[in-house]
């Protein structure tokens with residue numbers, strides 16, 4: 128078996144959408160950033176021998192495995208990266224932690240709050256580095272919003288208003304993929320894309336104290352993927368909720384896969400006592416900024432192109448104005464993870480952050496069922 132020569136050996140489970148995004152990040156990270164330890168793409172794991180071998184070749188992995196249990200036991204794997212559907216996260220993550228590995232897990236951390244609590248506790252006990260891939264935190268414009276909030280330049284935060292909108296399942300003949308099955312995905316739009324805006328809210332505004340939510344499934348039956356008939360959709364197509372933050376702000380959240388024409392509109396606005404910021408992933412290099420104490424004659428939102436050398440992460444890439452894309456958020460995530468492994472500190476969002484996100488998703492579902500305000504479970508890890 129090839130040795131890592133001081134590099135961090137990575138073993139990745141899954142190789143499709145997120146598998147491509149993560150593989151690209153491991154390939155790119157040292158070409159643009161100084162990282163404490165470079166990664167070695169030791170092995171990718173899938174269930175089908177031929178398809179996994181082809182994926183290893185296409186994505187740049189040195190070898191492949193067809194059983195994640197073998198992958199996590201390999202001496203040349205230091206970090207296990209989990210990019211499979213939610214129903215597999217718990218068992219793969221627990222096996223990796225048990226084998227003493229660092230773990231990066233795709234979001235949402237788990238399919239249920241109970242699983243998330245168990246995984247966060249196991250990560251704490253393992254003492255290795257853990258992280259959840261809420262990659263949007265690491266868009267430079269989102270980082271700039273965070274800086275403005277933390278420096279008090281928006282004043283006291285009063286409003287959070289977020290909508291993560293997609294439209295890819297609007298056609299009723301779209302098949303019943305794993306994302307539409309509760310036992311595989313945990314929930315629908317709520318856990319898939321709503322989880323991202325909950326994480327961003329936690330990052331930018333702070334902990335959520337209580338929620339009042341609703342969910343809806345518009346298309347209740349869909350064709351099975353193998354063409355043998357139809358099956359029931361067991362997750363939400365859309366979710367919306369109100370929230371109160373512990374810090375006093377109020378928030379609205381909307382997650383939908385039925386927002387016609389909105390392909391991947393992950394957007395938020397924050398209004399404080401001294402100003403506002405607004406972000407939309409489909410224009411992800413820009414942050415709209417408003418300062419209430421600007422001179423009256425030039426007051427208004429300005430659009431900052433967040434590509435200057437001094438902006439977070441941006442300086443490592445191209446000259447100002449040479450914009451970044453979706454994939455860069457994963458490179459930034461991997462950079463911070465590799466640095467964290469070198470220093471022994473888990474970079475946020477950690478599994479504990481993933482658990483807190485899951486607690487909000489769980490509270491929204493309980494609120495939608497009971498039609499009452501519900502407080503997310505808090506602590507217990």
Ligand SMILES: NC(=O)c1ccc[n+]([C@@H]2O[C@H](COP(=O)([O-])OP(=O)(O)OC[C@H]3O[C@@H](n4cnc5c(N)ncnc54)[C@H](O)[C@@H]3O)[C@@H](O)[C@H]2O)c1
Pocket residue numbers: 140141142143144145146172173174210211212213215233234235260261262319
């Ligand atoms: N961070 C983000 O922005 C983002 C975006 C999309 C998906 N995700 C998350 O990434 C994860 C994977 O989603 P995806 O879009 O890549 O899914 P996908 O359907 O494109 O790929 C899933 C992969 O997992 C493999 N797989 C499925 N079941 C498996 C099993 N039992 N054992 C081993 N491998 C198995 C499949 O072969 C495939 O390679 C999910 O948790 C999802 O929520 C995150």
